[in-house]
Amino acid sequence: MESSGRGQISDGRHESAEERADRRWNELLQEVRVIQTGVQILFGFLLTVVFTPRFAPLSQTDKTIYVVTVLLGAATTGALIGPVTLHRLVTGRRIKPETVLWAARLTLAGTLLLLATVTLVLLLVLRVAMHNSAVPWLVMGLVAWFLLCWFALPTWARHRNSREK
Numbered sequence: 572m573e574s575s576g577r578g579q580i581s582d583g584r585h586e587s588a589e590e591r592a593d594r595r596w597n598e599l600l601q602e603v604r605v606i607q608t609g610v611q612i613l614f615g616f617l618l619t620v621v622f623t624p625r626f627a628p629l630s631q632t633d634k635t636i637y638v639v640t641v642l643l644g645a646a647t648t649g650a651l652i653g654p655v656t657l658h659r660l661v662t663g664r665r666i667k668p669e670t671v672l673w674a675a676r677l678t679l680a681g682t683l684l685l686l687a688t689v690t691l692v693l694l695l696v697l698r699v700a701m702h703n704s705a706v707p708w709l710v711m712g713l714v715a716w717f718l719l720c721w722f723a724l725p726t727w728a729r730h731r732n733s734r735e736k
Contacts, residue, residue: 592667599654599674606678607651610685613692614644625699633698640691647688650681682721690714 586594617640620626629637654674661670693713697706 588668592671595671596658596667596674599671599678603651603654603674603678606682606685610644610647610651610681610688613688614648617641617644617692629699633695636691636695636698640688640695643684643688643691647681647684650677650684653677653681686714686717686721689717 584591584594617637620637626634626637654677657674657677658670690710690713693710694706697703697709
């Protein structure tokens with residue numbers, strides 16, 4: 572990154588603050604579209620489970636895991652729909668850079684909530700399917716994989732790139 576001469580760091584794009592906010596908003600919107608689809612499918616599935624014949628005989632522990640999972644799924648949905656509502660309510664107020672920042676924060680919160688939701692979905696499904704003491708270990712292994720893919724790799728790439736400049 573180089574200095575633009577106005578005390579700002581340039582990323583080589585030569586864009587105004589408004590153009591940068593527009594670009595970042597479009598990028599964020601594409602990211603949210605991808606994650607929202609998966610979350611909507613997962614949440615829709617979760618909502619139907621309670622109405623299946625296999626739900627009634629579940630243990631109280633499994634029912635509790637299910638309820639917490641549904642609540643996390645709802646919170647995830649809310650966080651990932653939030654950027655769209657935020658944008659709609661502040662459009663025309665000339666605060667796009669702040670809107671992008673808050674929308675990015677909501678998206679990150681939604682991703683963290685998605686991690687928790689997927690963790691509990693895996694726990695519940697594998698508990699019901701396997702009745703095995705290996706289930707927590709399998710879930711922890713998959714959570715570690717998600718943490719690697721979703722957070723560790725991007726953090727490493729960001730850190731590596733900032734050292735090379």
